[in-house]
Amino acid sequence: MVVLALLIVLLAVASYYLAFRRASAWGETQGLKSLPRFHGNFISSWVLLSAFVGWVLATLTFIWLRRTPEALNEAIREELVNSQPMYSLALALIFSSFAFLVIWFSTNPNTAVRRWLESTQRRVMMVAAMVAILTTVGIIASLLFEAYHFFQKIPIQDFLFCTQWSPQTAIRSDQVAAEGAFCVAPLLVGTLLISFIALLVAVPLGLFAAIYLSEYASSRVRTWTKPILEILAGIPTVVYGVFAALIVAPFLKDAGSAWGVSVSSESALAAGLVMGVMIIPFVSSLSDDAIQAVPATLREGSLGLGATQSETIKKVVIPAALPGIVGGVLLAASRAIGETMIVVMAAGLTANMTVNPLEAVTTFTVQIVVLLVGDQEFDSAKTLAAFALGIFLFAVTLMLNYFALKIVREFKEQYE
Amino acid sequence: MSFSLKDLERRARRQSAERRFRAYGIIALGVAAAMLLTLFFTIFTTGISAFWRYETAIEFTLDAKTLKIDPTASYSEDEYRSAVRKAPYSKVIKNAVYGLFPDVKKRKQKIRLAKMVSYGAESLLRDTLMSGDAKVGDKIKLWVPLSDDLDTFLKGNIDASLPEKKRRVKDIEMSWLETLESEGSIRQVFDWGFFVRADSREPEIAGLGGAIKGSFYLLLVTFMLSVPIGVMAAIYLEEFARKNKFTDFIEININNLAAVPSIIFGLLGLAMFLNFLGFPRSAPLVGGMVLSLMTLPTVIIASRNAIAAVPPTLREAAIGLGASPMQTVLHHVLPVAMPGIITGTILGLARALGETAPLIMIGMVAFIASVPDSIVDPSTALPVQIYLWVDSPERAFVAKSNAAIMVMLAFLLVMNGTAAYLRYRAENR
Numbered sequence: 001m002v003v004l005a006l007l008i009v010l011l012a013v014a015s016y017y018l019a020f021r022r023a024s025a026w027g028e029t030q031g032l033k034s035l036p037r038f039h040g041n042f043i044s045s046w047v048l049l050s051a052f053v054g055w056v057l058a059t060l061t062f063i064w065l066r067r068t069p070e071a072l073n074e075a076i077r078e079e080l081v082n083s084q085p086m087y088s089l090a091l092a093l094i095f096s097s098f099a100f101l102v103i104w105f106s107t108n109p110n111t112a113v114r115r116w117l118e119s120t121q122r123r124v125m126m127v128a129a130m131v132a133i134l135t136t137v138g139i140i141a142s143l144l145f146e147a148y149h150f151f152q153k154i155p156i157q158d159f160l161f162c163t164q165w166s167p168q169t170a171i172r173s174d175q176v177a178a179e180g181a182f183c184v185a186p187l188l189v190g191t192l193l194i195s196f197i198a199l200l201v202a203v204p205l206g207l208f209a210a211i212y213l214s215e216y217a218s219s220r221v222r223t224w225t226k227p228i229l230e231i232l233a234g235i236p237t238v239v240y241g242v243f244a245a246l247i248v249a250p251f252l253k254d255a256g257s258a259w260g261v262s263v264s265s266e267s268a269l270a271a272g273l274v275m276g277v278m279i280i281p282f283v284s285s286l287s288d289d290a291i292q293a294v295p296a297t298l299r300e301g302s303l304g305l306g307a308t309q310s311e312t313i314k315k316v317v318i319p320a321a322l323p324g325i326v327g328g329v330l331l332a333a334s335r336a337i338g339e340t341m342i343v344v345m346a347a348g349l350t351a352n353m354t355v356n357p358l359e360a361v362t363t364f365t366v367q368i369v370v371l372l373v374g375d376q377e378f379d380s381a382k383t384l385a386a387f388a389l390g391i392f393l394f395a396v397t398l399m400l401n402y403f404a405l406k407i408v409r410e411f412k413e414q415y416e
Numbered sequence: 417m418s419f420s421l422k423d424l425e426r427r428a429r430r431q432s433a434e435r436r437f438r439a440y441g442i443i444a445l446g447v448a449a450a451m452l453l454t455l456f457f458t459i460f461t462t463g464i465s466a467f468w469r470y471e472t473a474i475e476f477t478l479d480a481k482t483l484k485i486d487p488t489a490s491y492s493e494d495e496y497r498s499a500v501r502k503a504p505y506s507k508v509i510k511n512a513v514y515g516l517f518p519d520v521k522k523r524k525q526k527i528r529l530a531k532m533v534s535y536g537a538e539s540l541l542r543d544t545l546m547s548g549d550a551k552v553g554d555k556i557k558l559w560v561p562l563s564d565d566l567d568t569f570l571k572g573n574i575d576a577s578l579p580e581k582k583r584r585v586k587d588i589e590m591s592w593l594e595t596l597e598s599e600g601s602i603r604q605v606f607d608w609g610f611f612v613r614a615d616s617r618e619p620e621i622a623g624l625g626g627a628i629k630g631s632f633y634l635l636l637v638t639f640m641l642s643v644p645i646g647v648m649a650a651i652y653l654e655e656f657a658r659k660n661k662f663t664d665f666i667e668i669n670i671n672n673l674a675a676v677p678s679i680i681f682g683l684l685g686l687a688m689f690l691n692f693l694g695f696p697r698s699a700p701l702v703g704g705m706v707l708s709l710m711t712l713p714t715v716i717i718a719s720r721n722a723i724a725a726v727p728p729t730l731r732e733a734a735i736g737l738g739a740s741p742m743q744t745v746l747h748h749v750l751p752v753a754m755p756g757i758i759t760g761t762i763l764g765l766a767r768a769l770g771e772t773a774p775l776i777m778i779g780m781v782a783f784i785a786s787v788p789d790s791i792v793d794p795s796t797a798l799p800v801q802i803y804l805w806v807d808s809p810e811r812a813f814v815a816k817s818n819a820a821i822m823v824m825l826a827f828l829l830v831m832n833g834t835a836a837y838l839r840y841r842a843e844n845r
Contacts, residue, residue, distance in 0.1 A: 063693060118742040122656055128648035129657070132669040132716070135709050139680060142687035205444045212441025228449050234832060236770025238799040239459070239821050242806050246814065247458050277451045308430055310437035331675065338677025340773035341799075345806060365679050369776055372686065390683045394676065401675040 004089035008096055012047045015100050016040035019107070026109040034113035042117040043103045047096040049124070054095030058088035143394060146387035153381045154182050159388065161185075165351035165362075167371060167382050182385050184392060186351035190361030194272045194343060195336040197357055201276025202336075203329055206283025213284070214291045215313055233281035241345035244274035249346055256358065264348070266360040271346040275336055282332040286408070290324020291317060293415055323411035330404035334397040340365040364393045459825075463818025465571045467610060469620060471559040472533065473601040476512045476541060480552050483508065500545045505538040509560075517592060525588055532592065534561040536621035559603065564619040564812040566593060570602070573811065584811065610819070614787045615801065619812035622805075624820055626787045630700055630780070630795035631769060631827075637704020637791055638711055638768050643761055645708075646715030647750075650757075653716070654723040655745050674713035681710050682777025690778060697779040698794035706774045711764035718760020722753040755842040762835040766828050772799040798824045 023036035062084045065077055080087065107113060151159070164181035209229065213222055249270035256263030263269070294317050302312040318325070348360025349370055371386040419427075480486060483503040491499065510530045514520070520529050537560035550556045561567070568574055569585040570593065580587055596602050613623025657663040685706035689695045695702045726749045734744040775781070780800050788795035796804065798820060805817035 059693070066694060114740070118740055121742055122652070125648040125652035125656065128645045129652045129666050131645055131649065131709075131712065132666055132673055135673055135684070135712070136669045138688055139676070139684045142684055142692070143680075146687055205447055208440045208444035209448060212438070212445060216438055216441060225445055225449075228445065228452055232448060232452060234766070234828065235455070236772070236799055236824065236828070238770065238772045238802050239455070239825070242802060242817060242821060243455050243458065245806060246462075247454075277448070280448055308434045310434045311430070313437070334675060334677075338679065340677070340679045341803065344773075345803065365677070365773070368679055368683070369773070372777055373781060387683060387687065390680055394680050397675065397677055397680075398672060401672055405671060 001086050001089060004086065004093055008047075008051045008089070008093055011093070011096055011100060012044045012051075015047050015104075016044040019043040019104070023109075030109055032109050033111060034115075038114040038117055039107065042113045042120070043100065043107075045117070045120060046099045046103055049120075050099035051092040051096040054092035055088050057095075058091040059084075062088070139394065143387050143391040146384050147391045149379075150381060150384035150388045153384065158182065159184060165367070167367070167385055182381065182388075184364075184389070186353040187362060187364050187367055187389070189353055189355065190268070190347070190351070191337055191363040191365075193355055193357065193361055194268050194275065194347060194363060195333060197269060197272025198275035198279055198336045199329065199333060201273055202279040202283050202332055205276075206280045206328075206332075207287050207325065209280070210284040210287035210291060211313060211318075214288050215309065215317070229281045229284055232277065233285075235278075237278065237339060237341040238345075240274050240278050241341040244270050244342050244346035248274055261358065263358045264360040266346065266348040267358050268347065268361045269357040271343050272357065274346065275339055275342050278339070278342065279332040279335050282335055283328050286328025286331060287321070287325045290321040290328065290408075290411065293324065293412060294320045295415055321411075323407050323414075327404040327408035327411065330400050330407070334400035334404070337400070338365065338393060338397050340369065344369050364389050368393075459818050459821050462815055463820075463822050465573070466812075466815040466819035467607055468571075468604050469607040470562045470567045470570045470602060470604050472562055472596055473557055473559050473603075474509075474512050474516065474533065474537075475555055475557045476508055478508060478541070478545065478550060478552055478554050478556065482511065483552060485552050497546070500542065503542070503545075505541045508541060509533060509537050517595075520588075528586065528589060529592070531563055532566060532589070534563050534620045535618050536561050559605075561620050562602075564810060565589075567620055568812045568815075569593070570604075571815075573815070611823075614785050615783065615796065615804070616785055617783075619808075619810050619816055622813070622816060624798070624801065624823060626784060627796050627798045627801035627820070628823070629787050631797040631799075633700035633788060633791045633795065634704045634707060634775075634797055635765055635769060637701055638708040639761070639765060641705065641708035642711045642715050642764065646712050646761075647719050647757060649712075650716050650719030650723055651745055651750070654720045655741070655749070670713050670716055673709075674717065677773075678710060678771055679773040679777065681706050682774030684709070685774060685778045696792050696794075698782050698784070699792045700780075700788065700795050700797075701791040702778050703775050703780055703797065704791070706778060707768040707771060710771065710774065711768050714764035714767065715757075715761055718763070719753070719757045722756025722760065723749060725756065726752045755838050759835045759838045759842075762831050762838075766831040766835070769827060769831070770799055770824065772797075772803055775800050776803075798827070 017040065019042070020036045020040035023032060023034075023039035026032055027036060062081060066081060159182055162181070162183035162185065165183050165186045166181050213225065217225065249265055249267065252267060252270050253263045253265050298316050298320055299312055302316040303309070307315065343363045343366050347366055348362045349366065350360070351362050351367075352360055354361060368386045368389050371382055371389075483505075485496075485499045485503060513529050513532055514526065517529060520526055537558075540558060540560055544550045544556065544558065545552070562570070565574075565584045566589065569576075569590070574583060574585055576583075576585075576590065593602065610623050611628065612625040613621060614626035616622040653663065653666065657666075685702055689702045689705060690697060695705075730748055730752065731744050734748045735741070739747065775797055780796055781804060782794060782796075783804070784794050784796055786793075802817045802820045802824065805813040805820065
């Protein structure tokens, strides 16, 4: 295996050297259209590229083999699958040797090798840019594929219109257990409740911080206070999760019992408050951008008519910047809905259909984690349910992002 | 012009509204700062103690009979090593601890006494024998870690005023500790091994080494994948792509991917890489692939900004001197844009280092008691380790997880600091 990999590398190096030598020799007797090093680079980059293509093709074939048991005789199939790396590399070597031969015999002193090389490089770059599309397609395809299997087991109306979420299905196939109930309504309520609490914290704090920083603060205060928000944005979510679970939730519980109110130790309030702190920077930085994009002439006009600074902000600047601020809030909401670690660590694990912030509720992301931790069987409704939830989550966040970005873009164009 | 009393009142009202409004801004920033300080303060105060550990000095008798190693028999080198590896050190430890307090006779108390020192003592004894520092039959005095409960107690994290039944550390254990302390055989040392050892079910010997190495591999894979692909994509989009529907579509995709919840990337990794492509579970290779898809938008956007900021005169001069468009980009534009690209990459990697949810999806939450040796070995990562420790029931793991947060934040600080420094240098050149 290592030998094969080394052979491919060796072929790439040798082909560079050989093509370089041959082109140099040509150059001594007659004119060359491209420099020798372009000849070398061109041939060795195609050797490597085709090796990669061969390897990918072989790997895909093996995946097909593994997933279609009826394709081949069992013994042959097993043997093939067992030596997958070797066969893949062998195919890669065959492809690269082929590429070497083709290029070696099709180039001559008059070939515009540099142009060919550059168009190859450009193509490779284009493929790299297309990885973004491939990722999106991959996400949608894998979510849809697994969710489709889920909806074959659980009818979609049972998933959408009901009130019970208890995904405990039989662990072993011979067990007779109640089919789990899969219903998004309690999760939706829980997700919205926690996100709403988070926005209730983040929008006023973020907005006032942005107003102060962009309208009142001197540049010195700005350089000293802006990092607070940047650090808040840079802290990993798992740290917020620890903070919520170990500090905020027990604090709320103690405070509740001191006041005679029973607060769950996994209350929506604790998760929501900490999540609110986490998304302050999203609200503030986008609001900041929006406020700064408002033309100075608007402010000057208002101040010139005798309004105080706060009146100018409230009556002129904020209304003018409103679309940008709304866009920021929508982005923050999408962040809150998709946030995982804080709720996994601080929110409840069992579904509970309530809007009482002192009780434990659960969210989409928590349930995805709960369903998928541990060993998974890809044919059980429990595992597949996670993908159905995933597609729900993806659709909701995508929609929020799309509208947010659209609003922000149109707002920016308005003042340009 | 004269002002009536009403006018003056109104002016006062408007001015106080002005002051109030201004105060709201300061309060908002103050709340954010207070939250940040509380966060850091609680992490620091709960976590700092985990970097030290209490040890006690005990004299162990490595007698041949307990160890089941016959001194008279002639062993070959290999046989001797395997005998040493398999020897029942727990008995040696038990004997030594019983010897410390010979008055203890009750069965329950003896069990507590035997649990006084950590399991880690067994491997300590094994290592001393293996390295040849002591021979079978010797008596050696070693500093061994105390059990996690006693360690937590000595650090002051268990309230001694609670009734005995509610305490993990009983009165008799407290009296043993007092005796040992008066003899001077208890000490607190900085636990360097915390950064090296792998995870364990026993808090006092659980370390962060496996997680640090796992995170390192993850970032390595992420770096190797996202930087070449991201920079190539940025060059294409910024320098070569024509403005058409296809390019717009790529851009929309990049912008949307930047805002997709990280857990969705985890689902992609689970369905695509693990289920469909059959890659190994819990491996940094798959985690790195998922994280690189996540960081790709950051790298592309940062690289595009850096490339766009290169003055067009540079390109025009290169083209004017006969360079091809590709040569212009690779030889002239890219080197100038490099500081910006590196800054963006470091910020993207810092984000990837703290990412937890996608790693949970691809099975990196498994309990792994060994340090990974390659990118396909099962492994955890720093943020996942924090999550696992917080979820553990033992009290001592709380301090450990906060200490792990401190380590992770230190790494993040270094990465972000480097990025800030590079940006500062590029701006002031």
